[in-house]
Amino acid sequence: MKAVEFKTKIKDNQIKIPKKMLSKFDFNHNENIRVIVLLDDQDTIDEQIFKEATKKQFLKGYADSDSIYGN
Incomplete structure (x- = not known):
């Protein structure tokens, strides 16, 4: 079987x-x-997009000093 790929639009249900x-x-x-x-x-x-924006907003509330792990 061979594959053929193309983009098109549906017009008149075809x-x-x-x-x-x-x-x-x-x-x-x-x-x-x-x-x-x-x-x-x-x-x-x-x-x-929503998940990325939510993650950025969530992480804005934390500073490096909040980390429980030392350098």
């Missing part, structure tokens, strides 16, 4: 294959294909 990718497909044969759809997960990106 996944459009970019013209430059059409040569990668051989539509003359009745062969099985596997389709995997990956969606950009904006919530995950927002969650990472």
Whole structure:
């Protein structure tokens, strides 16, 4: 099995294959294909930004002198 990867948009409930990718497909044969759809997960990106901001704010409340471990 070979893999072909491209980015596209869904339009009219159809996944459009970019013209430059059409040569990668051989539509003359009745062969099985596997389709995997990956969606950009904006919530995950927002969650990472939130966690980083929270960590920075949390650590602002501590000074080096608060450390229980000596140098």
